[in-house]
Amino acid sequence: MQVIDLKRLRRTYFGNATATRDQRVQLRGSKAVVLFTLYLIIMALVLYIAYDSAIGYSSRSLATAQSNLQGFYWATIACLGVVVTIVAPAVGAFAIVTERQRRSLDLVFSAPVEPKFYLVGKLISAYRYVWLLLILALPFCAVSVTLGGTTWIQLFITFLLFSFYGLICVAFGLLLSSMSSRPIPALCWTYCAIGAYWFFTFYLAMTGFMAISGFGGSSSSPFSNVSFFTALCPLTFPFQGGQSTLILGREFPIWLVSIVEHLLVIKIIILAAGSIMSPSDGREIKSLRIHGLIYFGVVAVLIGWGVSAGAQAAFSSGPTLTNPTQNVSSIFGRALAGVLCVTGICIVPYLSTFGQNDYRRFRFNGLFNIRKMFTGTVAGNLPYLITFALVGVVGFLAGTTADLGSVRSFGPTGTRVKITGASLLLQPMFLIYLLLALGIWTLMWSCGILSAAKHQNISRARTVSLFSLVAIALVPTFFLSIISPESLEKVEGLWKLNIIASLFCNVDYSGYAAIHGVALLVISAILIGSLQSRLRKLTPTEPR
Amino acid sequence: MLEVKNLRKTYGDFTAVQGISFSLKPGDIFGFIGSNGAGKTTTIRMLATLLEPTSGTATLNGVDVVDQPMEIRRMIGYMPDFFGLYDDVKVWEYLDFFASIYGVSQRDKVIDEVLELTDLTIKKDAFVQSLSRGMQQRLCLARCLVHDPKLLLLDEPASGLDPRARAELKELIAELGRMGKIIIISSHILPELSDFCNSVGIIERGNLLAFGDVASVVRSIRPTKQINIEVLGDPDPAARFFASQTATRLGECSGNKLTIEFDGDESEQVELLKKALANEIKILSFAEDTANLEDVFMKLTTGAVS
Known part of the structure; x- marks a missing residue:
């Protein structure tokens, strides 16, 4: 039986050298300051326009004002969604392919480094970067909370879900980056993959919505309140805060289910990237194949049930x-x-x-x-x-x-x-x-x-x-x-x-x-x- | 102890390395000589676990490069023929990254030590892209040393360096050899290799044509000594004298210079000179023509690539 190597796990998730190095580079010099300033200026401009159109004309009654404020909140979240969808895949897509072009990947893999260690490091550094973008946008979102468009809890849950969605985007980027030899094709294919992911999750969310509405026979559904698959769709993030889902008779917050689903998706994508980077007969290939069987089995059960x-x-x-x-x-x-x-x-x-x-x-x-x-x-x-x-x-x-x-x-x-x-x-x-x-x-x-x-x-x-x-x-x-x-x-x-x-x-x-x-x-x-x-x-x- | 047995690498119909074998012990500095495309880099990459051999074995201290690549990687330092440096990273950060992935404890102390060894202490806080080529090369070598490897694989480390940087690198490699590390160094600059390598291997089209210490490899292409003699006046008496001696064979004669091939040891060589002087041969100079690696390389190889 394989004993869990705690030291190795700690090195992979908590002291990852790749993550530390990437973070140093990401935040170094004037480049980072200029980029973040530009990001804040664009966010401010876009949200000012959204605020102006939401509040400026028709805040006559309390109900209308409330509705308009919610509209402003959604506009803020939509902006964040767009930023994460654009930035996170790029961070992932360039991560490996640029190292391959620089030929520094050989140096890393001539050291006792497993692909998993390297990929997790890249994920951690990208996750920090995504959180940085989200936190920088916090003042804009705080306006919505202060004015009554949303609550802090709901905002935090939305941020959390966006960070995990960003992680999926990075994981797709890493996968395509590990398969490419040039950065631009890696980036293009990553955006295509994200597009397909949106289509797929949106389709699942719509199916789930139809099931809730009675089109899909939800009467005996084990996931009666919100479809299990709906949780993956980024469009549903702002609404997941106050909702729950029934799984086999027990009630769970839908955002928690969403995070678990996101982590499972990330795991399989990273295993795929790891198996591409590992030599044949590598541990990643075996793990990917076993996970593939389990995931497909579970999905087949859910489809059969559906x-x-x-x-x-x-x-x-x-x-x-x-x-x-x-x-x-x-x-x-x-x-x-x-x-x-x-x-x-x-x-x-x-x-x-x-x-x-x-x-x-x-x-x-x-x-x-x-x-x-x-x-x-x-x-x-x-x-x-x-x-x-x-x-x-x-x-x-x-x-x-x-x-x-x-x-x-x-x-x-x-x-x-x-x-x-x-x-x-x-x-x-x-x-x-x-x-x-x-x-x-x-x-x-x-x-x-x-x-x-x-x-x-x-x-x-x-x-x-x-x-x-x-x-x-x-x-x-x-x-x-x-x-x-x-x-x-x-x-x-x-x-x-x-x-x-x-x-x-x-x-x-x-x-x-x-x-x-x-x-x-x-x-x-x-x-x-x-x-x-x-x-x-x-x-x-x-x-x- | 590094043992390479029948190591072979093929890509489809193309054979890059054709079953080479050699063994090296701690302290050996092995010069790997060959034209571009001869199979040096492929061999080195197989030893660095970056390429899987098609057949054959390579073991370092009993650990196989294919069966236990992670163990091997802990024992080797690989320096490729390119720098592979990161931008926007300081010298100490670069070394810290590699020390960390090798799981080195007391990283700060180790980094200071390798910086001192490679004479880069003063550049500790400089960005790697601001270093000169020679310094970048030394930084790469420092990277290879952070985990105190048993085997160093240096692929063309001296290429593109100025004479001073080359001399410094040579001294550094010699020092590492004295520290008991096995060093495999591939290079085109043959005279330099013979200065500090205690064994060499000549490879062409994936075949190891010669292997051994420098003197024995040189001897293998020229079993007899070649002595150049310059005489005063008419060379004919001298030519007749040397042609009549045992263990000598007259070679080229031009003007007052002649060359003989002599199959004897050093004391016999002294005796021969004494005898020539006793026979009133007016010798101006009497010197053994020592073959070098370049001669050996030119004689053994045809310049063909795989």
């Missing part, structure tokens, strides 16, 4: 169904296949490729070796992908079953159908969509192997693999929508060719899904078969 709750709400208020079992299993099948496809696009091109990039070499050491599952070597990638998919399926099925321990029922009175995760596995409609997901994953994997076998450069292999997937799965969607009069809502005509069309229809098209699933498996088998001679040439080699 789909289950949504389906129940939809069927209880909908028309009488002729074949409720078939309908329900089809919905569950499409939801799971959709989740697997989206996840697959994120990880399969990454894990199916091998080769050399500027810094590291991923040797071909075989296609399948279950013992290498957590090592980050090529042979361990396929077993990991299979385990990952299995965890997703099991988690999803567990989520559909776990409604506080009871068995779910669907359909209006008279056509009720009881269904559990286990019983779904016996439904042909559900299995057909699983077959489609399996076909898509196998195609993704064989595309990755194909591009890796053709290109020695792993970055190029990953790009080719990803774009070939996009070309196969998404481009025909746009192409077919132009030349085919039929819409995605109805899989007819040329749309029958599209492999993902059946996942996004409101109507069940399991017949096409089955054909696509089988066809993709056959195509993948042909691709891998054609690569046999090339793969044989890549003699499995161990480093030593």
Whole structure:
């Protein structure tokens, strides 16, 4: 059993040399003073305009004045949000790539430094910087408190949440910075990642809001007051102060849940960055893979539960169904296949490729070796992908079953159908969509192997693999929508060719899904078969 | 004790280092000689755990560079062929950062000591970007020394330095050798290496062509001594005399100068001179032509790169 090394932990979190050095540089000389002065002047100007427009014209009644003051407070917080969203990713994105360009990274890693120590140091220094920005803006926010727009507690909670959001931005920056060799692409990709994060969390928040409003079947929700996922959306920060959420029957302040969620997201991003910077078979890679399985399992449970709750709400208020079992299993099948496809696009091109990039070499050491599952070597990638998919399926099925321990029922009175995760596995409609997901994953994997076998450069292999997937799965969607009069809502005509069309229809098209699933498996088998001679040439080699 | 056995590094079809082997003991200063692209930096980076060897082993005091990289990093000081200095950082802060990541206790004391050793005490509070090139080089060396390493890997440390800075660096490295550290130093400036290195290795296209102490490496390319003789007047009698002697072979003859190859020890060399004088050969000068590392390097290598 591994004993926790307290000395190492203390060195990492409380006396981190990287954090100390970065902090010295950040606050050194006139550069910092000029930047902070400029920041305060811009904040003052923007907030003066906001204050003027909120208070200047219509503070006739107390209620109006109160409302306007709240508006001013939100404007202040929005300004802070914009500042954090612009500054924090830049701090993270430049952190590693500039050291790589200066070639000082070699000096650091020729010392007994683990990537985790280095990345945590960068996070700590960036966190201090974000807090500095927030504290500098405190006088402006204090105006809102003094005039009655908010309370100190609410303000502090909002600051706390913004600081953790800033930390997520920095973590994204560090991740992209560890993958880049130039600062500008690192920065651009980081802003893209933050944009995607906003989109994703906003989507989750909206889904949560709909659930609260009764659209998503919140009656039996274990997170009844505010959606569990809503807490990640930065737009909800100013409102999280006075709210709570029920988790498995217990009430928790939503901001506390939010901080925990933020920390979990940061952890997985930093593990990803660490695994990129660590040598193969490094501790970070193993940790990332284990965390990946746990996180995906939990998310799959929550999605399974969410789909289950949504389906129940939809069927209880909908028309009488002729074949409720078939309908329900089809919905569950499409939801799971959709989740697997989206996840697959994120990880399969990454894990199916091998080769050399500027810094590291991923040797071909075989296609399948279950013992290498957590090592980050090529042979361990396929077993990991299979385990990952299995965890997703099991988690999803567990989520559909776990409604506080009871068995779910669907359909209006008279056509009720009881269904559990286990019983779904016996439904042909559900299995057909699983077959489609399996076909898509196998195609993704064989595309990755194909591009890796053709290109020695792993970055190029990953790009080719990803774009070939996009070309196969998404481009025909746009192409077919132009030349085919039929819409995605109805899989007819040329749309029958599209492999993902059946996942996004409101109507069940399991017949096409089955054909696509089988066809993709056959195509993948042909691709891998054609690569046999090339793969044989890549003699499995161990480093030593 | 550093032991390198069949260390090899390949990138696809390209082999950067082809199974080199050597061993060094404490106090050894090993000059690693080779053209650009010969494989010196790759070897040094493998020893510094920054590159994973394709095959072979390298152990320092029994610790393997691949199996226990963190242990190895605690025992080595790596100075690359670039500075890698941070801007807006003072000299003591730079050293404090590295001392901290090496987990050095009593950092202030150690920093003062290495600054004194590298003669940078006066620049303790200066910003690193304000230092001259020679001082930056010494600061890099000071960085390598903060954790008192057993092995120093110095990749082209003298490049770009003026003669004075080079002489100071040379003296400093010699002093470190006397302190019992193993030092591997790669350089193009061959005469300097022979001054203070007690062993050398010549590498070309990833192959270690020669390894050993300087004298034995030189001997390996010229097993017999070459003696240059200058005579007064007609050189023919002298040529005839030396051609007739055992253990000598007449080499080049030009004007009143001639060269002989002599396969004997120092006392036999003295006897030969005595005999020549006794035979009334009018010798103006009689000197052994000592080969240097440059000769060895030029003879062994072809100038080809991998």
